[in-house]
Amino acid sequence: MPRFAANLTLLFTELPFLDRFEAAAEAGFDAVEVLFPYEDAAPEVQRRLAAFGLHMVLINTPPPNWTGGARGFAAIPDGQDRFRHDFKRALRFAHAFNATHLHIMAGVADGDAARSIFVENLTWAAAEAPKQSLTIEPINQGDMPGYFLSDYDLAADILGEVNAPNLGLQFDAYHAHKITGDMPATWKKVKHLTRHIQIGGLPDRHEPLAGVIDYPAWFQGLDDGGYDGWVSGEYHPAGRTEDGLSWIKGFD
Numbered sequence: 001m002p003r004f005a006a007n008l009t010l011l012f013t014e015l016p017f018l019d020r021f022e023a024a025a026e027a028g029f030d031a032v033e034v035l036f037p038y039e040d041a042a043p044e045v046q047r048r049l050a051a052f053g054l055h056m057v058l059i060n061t062p063p064p065n066w067t068g069g070a071r072g073f074a075a076i077p078d079g080q081d082r083f084r085h086d087f088k089r090a091l092r093f094a095h096a097f098n099a100t101h102l103h104i105m106a107g108v109a110d111g112d113a114a115r116s117i118f119v120e121n122l123t124w125a126a127a128e129a130p131k132q133s134l135t136i137e138p139i140n141q142g143d144m145p146g147y148f149l150s151d152y153d154l155a156a157d158i159l160g161e162v163n164a165p166n167l168g169l170q171f172d173a174y175h176a177h178k179i180t181g182d183m184p185a186t187w188k189k190v191k192h193l194t195r196h197i198q199i200g201g202l203p204d205r206h207e208p209l210a211g212v213i214d215y216p217a218w219f220q221g222l223d224d225g226g227y228d229g230w231v232s233g234e235y236h237p238a239g240r241t242e243d244g245l246s247w248i249k250g251f252d
């Protein structure tokens with residue numbers, strides 16, 4: 001089975017944020033990710049990671065206000081100062097947590113100006129943080145209307161143009177199905193670009209079980225294909241988080 005991580009922004013929300021680390025460790029996870037770990041003091045998060053033997057797989061560059069606010073600044077033509085300021089801050093958090101990946105959020109934008117500023121900002125970020133793995137993630141338009149990056153061909157083109165060794169694709173299987181209608185075929189096209197995977201069930205982004213996407217078969221394919229990155233559960237549990245974790249235990 002792949003190496004699994006728990007997204008603590010979406011999982012274990014029965015508990016206050018800082019208590020989710022212990023719950024994830026007790027449920028059998030060795031690693032976690034947190035979309036926006038900017039509201040709690042970094043040393044407190046570090047303490048929880050160490051206390052429960054957890055690795056931080058990923059954090060995101062910050063939007064100012066996640067609830068109904070911006071979705072990032074990397075592709076916003078007049079948002080370059082904001083993006084660079086936020087990126088440096090995000091990098092400090094990523095270093096403090098020893099996070100494997102930092103996901104750069106593009107924001108809501110479209111057109112040629114957005115594409116060129118995205119390439120420019122990614123090129124700058126990759127040079128600014130040569131030792132940090134950076135990712136970009138296509139997100140479906142239904143969940144995030146107007147998000148700049150919602151196309152895998154565009155993501156592949158941009159990665160090719162930036163051509164930085166520390167920048168790669170974040171492949172969210174739930175978004176991939178929503179965007180292309182054929183997640184396994186999309187995976188085959190982009191797996192060579194991918195450095196992090198997230199998963200969730202279809203159609204409602206609940207547990208990643210067998211269904212529209214045959215997750216048991218796909219996990220086997222990841223193993224057979226030698227994928228050695230993390231696979232993170234990023235979904236809204238249908239009930240109690242602990243009751244829906246058969247996917248980390250071989251679907252028993």
Ligand SMILES: O=C(O)C(=O)[C@H](O)CO
Pocket residue numbers: 035060103137139172175198234
């Ligand atoms: O929406 C997702 O799938 C993500 O992974 C983003 O990081 C933020 O929502």
Ligand SMILES: [Mg+2]
Pocket residue numbers: 137172198234
């Ligand atoms: Mg995702």
